[in-house]
Amino acid sequence: MTIPLSHYLAVSAALFSIGLFGALTRRSAIIVLIGIEIMMNAANLNLIAFWRYSDGTRATGQLFTFFGITIAAAEVAVGLAIVISVYRLFQSTNVNEISDMKK
Amino acid sequence: MWGTGVLKGMAVTIKNFFDTYTSKNGIFTVEYPEKRLPEKERFRNFPILVYDEKPEELRCVACDICAKECPPKCITIVKAKDAQGKPLKQPEVFDIDFTVCMNCGICEETCPFDAIYMDHEFELAEYDRMDALIYKKERLSRPWTHFEKIRPTDAKEINERRAKDATKTAAAVKPAPPQASNQQT
Amino acid sequence: MLDPRFRGSDIKECMENLDQIFVQAKRTVMNLAESVLPQPLVLLVSMLISIGVIAAIGPVIMMYLTWLERKVVGRIQNRIGPNRVGKFGLLQPIADGIKMLTKEDIVPEGADHILHFLSPVLVVVPALLVLGLLPWGRNMAAVDLQVGLLLFFAITSTGTLSIFLGAWGSRNKFSLLGALRAVAQLISYEIPQVFSAVVVIMHTQTISIVEIVNAQPGFNWFVFTPWGFTGLVLFYIASVAECNRTPFDLPEAESEIVAGFHTEYSGMKFALFYMAEFLQVFSLSALAAALFLGGWQGPFLPSWIWFFLKTYGLIFIMLWFRGTFPRLRVDQLMGFAWKFLLPMSMINIVVVGIWTYASPIVAWVLGILIIAISFGVLAKLNTRYHIERNRKFILAE
Amino acid sequence: MIAAFYLISVVLIVSAVLAVSLRNLIYCTLCASVVFISSAALFFLLKADFIGVVQILIYVGAVATLLLFAVMLTKNLVSRQYYVGQKRKWSYGIFTASAVLWVLIGSIRSQTNLAELVTADHQLSVVSLGKEMLTAFLLPFEVASLLLTAAMIGGIVIALEEKKKSS
Structure with missing residues (x-):
């Protein structure tokens, strides 16, 4: 018997919530970025699962995952650039300490 | 042009690579244990004591000059004594400590009796540092023929000189009545 | 000399059998397995055969590459190279292997044990994984994926990560310096490497390596x-730089930073790093042969012999580089990748575009013209210092 | 096939949990790259080869290395600032995450017609993907390329800008 679609959706939902948990609770900015990456990954997994279980001739699912991945890579690049320049100013990547606007 | 330096360099190495197979002067490594380079004649390694006929009658008269002259002092000589305790002109003990000897060849030059020469033998590895490398008289002595084989030109010169000396001493001895002749040669 | 009754077709037919000898061997084993095992296990058996063959061939290739390298570089330097252990030093790799096994495995104090242990394994995995994608002979590619070439580049790019982790795990300034240089070099040479492979993809309209090789029958390889x-x-x-080989071996530069990212590794872990490097040399040369020299395509000899001939020809060139070139400085290394290789490979893509749509004569003329001109311009731009031709030397009186 | 799916998803979930909960940042990025690789494996299982390969190439090749660089450049390797009040924060996090999870699972279970959706054995060839990308999806393609250049320039400007001010 093949794997029902709901299993894939359950896995990506779990992945999404783990990413959300990471982004919310962890203090280091880099782990927040990793959490966001995992959430995006879960979204891509959903896209591909739905493409697979639809009629499969249209390539919308795959292409939008492809665009999703490129955008995630761009986002990580800019995110890390911000994290590093913030680190230069505040000497810490602790999300709570970076709160006041003017140094 | 930009890339030519690179190509010239590679041309040199590839020529070297094929030279080793084709041309004679490509590879010049001598594969040591199987093939050997002939030693030069004046090559000096550790000293040896020389005797003419019998290993007991060394040319060395235990005059101790080489022991005094030896820079690192690695030669120890004890004069032999006959039954009544009269010193003989033979070394009873002649040790050379090969760990100390630096093959300088000064003993060969200073020896007035042509008794000690530098040998060509260099594969002298031992398992034990202490007594194996302190060569006794027996291990040092070599026949004169061995010397003639390894250093023919020097041997010829020395033989001529010795023959001339022998005739001179024989002439000196002849006018004076022959007394007890010692083995002075 | 040949027996007259031995007609030409017999030779061709025997070559044909020799060509497919491994494929038939596997088929016989598979038939045997089919008759004995249930259906899902048969698939497993076929996978295991391929994996087993590659896992056996990988280390053997690596060992005899070290031997070949020492022989070739020796001969370039007018010396003989290893010939003591075994007939032509052929047992030397085995002696090295045993030496590597018996060497003590030191983990630096304060080092990160997990990373220090994990990273040699992570470095070897992509090097071995990639061997499965290569077409070793006619229908002898272990895995024939529709996205073969892209997967090849994806897998080799994961190697960068494990080098970096290894260096960080050994808590040593030299290895961290080496790793920073290695990552910078690997990333900046990956782009021209992929761009110069895009040329072949554009021409053959496929990404699968097997189809690219099929598109070069007989002698009309792409290199012509x-x-x-x-x-x-x-x-x-770009692949020489990707394997950290000689003109570009800055990451493990003995003279500057002790041994680069694998300074703190000894014994079997160092052997794994060494193996990863040589397997990458083999797989990238094999890929270059597959993309441009028509992998196993060849007129007479069996296909897999052609594959090995071409790959070892390209490997010989890499060893030849090793015997010839000094090491590049970091800025020259980076400048060469970004200011020469990358624009040149983009221009190459333009030439392929012209090639597919213009008529042959125009394509040939335009192609050579564009490449020659762009090479001249880029060379002009890249030469920073001008070598005076007739230098006047004032000798001390 | 079935066992493969469950195995990979277990690896996926476990490494995702580890990626967000470990204290040593290096191990976090390592587990994050395991997450990326296992989700690429899931893509291969779902017969989306091209996306699986792109996932490995971009996420493991570039994003993981970028994360490692970021971890190296910022000093606090082992995030030690767990002060006493930390426990409450974790409970908030777990509460919100599980609430979201419950909502998602609820929505999945409420969909009745998911069960009979069967996998079409149609495999999209990369050539058709490429064609479709440059014909039907040309606009997102151009927007994505624009965005990538903007991100590259942005990244560089942020890094460079600091150098001018401090020198």
Whole structure:
């Protein structure tokens, strides 16, 4: 018997919530970025699962995952650039300490 | 042009690579244990004591000059004594400590009796540092023929000189009545 | 000399059998397995055969590459190279292997044990994984994926990560310096490498390596076209840099930073790093041969012999580089990748574009013209210092 | 096939949990790259080869290395600032995450017609993907390329800008 679609959706939902948990609770900015990456990954997994279980001739699912991945890579690049320049100013990547606007 | 330096360099190495197979002067490594380079004649390694006929009658008269002259002092000589305790002109003990000897060849030059020469033998590895490398008289002595084989030109010169000396001493001895002749040669 | 009754067709037919000898061997084993095992296990058996063959061939290739390298570089330097252990030093790799096994495995104090242990394994995995994608002979590719070439580049790019982790795990300034240089070099040479492979993809409209090789039957390999030759040169130089080999071996530069990222590794872990490097040399040369020199395509000999001939020809060139070139400085290394290889491979893509749509004569003329001009311009731009031709030397009186 | 799916998803979930909960940042990025690789494996299982390969190439090749660089450049390797009040924060996090999870699972279970959706054995060839990308999806393609250049320039400007001010 093949794997029902709901299993894939359950896995990506779990992945999404783990990413959300990471982004919310962890203090280091880099782990927040990793959490966001995992959430995006879960979204891509959903896209591909739905493409697979639809009629499969249209390539919308795959292409939008492809665009999703490129955008995630761009986002990580800019995110890390911000994290590093913030680190230069505040000497810490602790999300709570970076709160006041003017140094 | 930009890339030519690179190509010239590679041309040199590839020529070297094929030279080793084709041309004679490509590879010049001598594969040591199987093939050997002939030693030069004046090559000096550790000293040896020389005797003419019998290993007991060394040319060395235990005059101790080489022991005094030896820079690192690695030669120890004890004069032999006959039954009544009269010193003989033979070394009873002649040790050379090969760990100390630096093959300088000064003993060969200073020896007035042509008794000690530098040998060509260099594969002298031992398992034990202490007594194996302190060569006794027996291990040092070599026949004169061995010397003639390894250093023919020097041997010829020395033989001529010795023959001339022998005739001179024989002439000196002849006018004076022959007394007890010692083995002075 | 040949027996007259031995007609030409017999030779051709025997070559044909020799060509498919491994494929038939596997088929016989598979038939045997089918008769004995249930259906899902048969698939497993076929996978295991391929994996087993590659896992056996990988280390053997690596060992005899070290031997070949020491022999070739020796001969370049007018010496003989290893000939003591075994007939032509053929047992030398085995002696090295045993030496590596018996060497004590030191983990630096304060080092990160997990990373220090994990990273040699992570470095070897991509090097071995990639061997499965290569077409070793006619229908002898272990895995024939529709996205073969892209997967090849994806897997080799994961190697960068494990080098970096290894260096960080050994808590040593030299290895961290080496790793920073290695990551910078690997990333900046990956782009020209992929771009110069895009040329072949554009021409053959497929990403699967097996189809690219099929598109070069007999003798019309891609290297005999203007874009093919430049593509091979660019791809090959980029792969030399990708394996950290001689002109570009800054990451493990003995003279500057002790041994680069694998300073703190000894014994079997160092052997794994060494194996990863040589397997990458083999797989990238094999890929260059597959893309531009028509992998196993060849007129007479069995296909897999052609594969090994071409791959070892390209490997010989890499060893030849090792015997010839000094090491590049970091800025020259980076400048060469970004200011020469990358623009040159983009121009190469333009030439392939012209090649597919213009008529042959126009394509040939334009191709050679564009490549020659762009090479001249880029060379002009890249030469920073001008070597005076007739230098006047004032000798001390 | 079935066992493969469950195995990979277990690896996926476990490494995702580890990626967000470990204290040593290096191990976090390592587990994050395991997450990326296992989700690429899931893509291969779903017969989306091209996306699986792109996932490995971009996420493991570039994003993981970028994360490692970021971890190296910022000093606090082992995030030690767990002060006493930390426990409450974790409970908030777990509460919100599980609430979201419950909502998602609820929505999945409420969909009745998911069960009979069967996998079409149609495999999209990369060539058709490429064609479709440059014909039907040309606009997102151009927007994505624009965005990538903007991100590259942005990244560089942020890094460079600091150098001018401090020198």
